[in-house]
Amino acid sequence: MKNKLTDLNNHLFVQLERLMDDDIMKENPDLEIKRAEAVTKVADSIIKNANLSLQAYKYADEWKTGNAKVPEMLRIGAGNE
Template sequence: MKNTLLDLNNHLFAQMERLSDEKLSKEKLEREIERSRAITGVSKSIVSNASLQLQALKLKAEHHGLSKNDMPNELLKNEQKLIRGGQ
């Protein structure tokens, strides 16, 4: 699996769009709400992990310096996607 934080952001917005669908029946809306709760839980873990990686990287940079080779692959992938316009 090669998902990035940018992909996570896209998934979260897609879920918001599904929740905003006024054509959903009550039952389907309830399923989407449950799905949203699950997605939110997993997302929080992913963001927390990324934050921990960033804190460790900052600590290393502060005490030992930093090179581009030290950048986490996830950050580099996001940087490349942003440069290409999110593709």
């Protein structure tokens, strides 16, 4: 898959434009709103995944420099960091 976050941003703006289009909303407003809700849920998942990837990248960088700290809830066993 070659989509980027900029593509997602473009799709979200297209959906927003559809919601603002009186002709489309007159045709079937319930369907368009359901579609927008579905797009929003998928977009939210993509954004959360991108954020997790960014956090992992930052953590890997901190690990290389020796500044990484593992949150206590993620530690395994006594004394592991």
